[in-house]
Amino acid sequence: MDRENVSATLTIAEPAARVFAVLSDPTTHSAIDGTGWVQESADRAPLTELGQIFRMDMYHAGHPDGDYQVVNKVQVLDPPRRIGWLTGQQKGDGEMEFGGWLWRYDLVALSPPQTEVTLSYDWSAVPPHIRQRGIRFPPFGPEHLGNSLRHLAALMGARSDRAR
Template sequence: MHTVDQENVSATLTVAEPAAKVFAVLADPTTHAAIDGTGWVRESVNQAPLTEVGQIFRMDMHHAGHPDGDYRVVNKVQALDPPRAIGWLTGYEKDDGQLEFGGWIWRYDLAALGPSETEVTLTYDWSAVPGFRREYIQFPPFGPEHLINSLRHLAALVSER
């Protein structure tokens, strides 16, 4: 199931695993390429688990529509409430080393439905994207099916571990 409103899109899936196990996979940036439903995430530059709000982690990406094709994003942990929520802002590093964030957030909310079942909601929220960015990036930059694909990849990955 997925919903789209003016400024965000979300999808929800029940995963037959405990919330702590699902959260541990999400907090490991090395799993994000396997979870990604768009196929854009290539590899995590940082291997350290996500453990605190404000933590920075980078991802190597590829998108045919991107001016460079291959590029790197910088993510900043925005929400971290194990095992209930994890989310991050996405941006990039400017030539002078300063980080700039685009205004969109990826967030996973986990609700334990019992000891071995978790409802996971993935939300992509672009409500804080400034107008000048919206002139050259269409939001969302993917169809809502990519979110449910991500959740299915997550469920498969968690059950393998």
């Protein structure tokens, strides 16, 4: 772990384009999430453009509301090699505020059709006013990223089985 970024890498026995298609589908994110916090996508459209907003319904026992919703803004999009988004919230006045943390997947096509997938969580752009709230970064244990990648691999395997 570097000071303001954590990552994990796993090789998945699927072509990069298929892995990217799953990652760009917000309806799969709850199945991929390694914490169990992501409950369901509130937006069902595939992620296809920079700046695209998508929302996720969340649950965390440590959150003041328990159930809450996050907004995500696509920040990195280079099919089928990279996809990433900033996470934030929509304030009462409708304005969106992003906290400066970025989720990013980097995909490297390997042969035979396999993909090396690196999941990163980067909080280096979190501004001082958010850091002063006492939020711990990262807000999850070190196993989360690896769990997420294993869930992605299992989901890819289940989709391959259905396709056969």
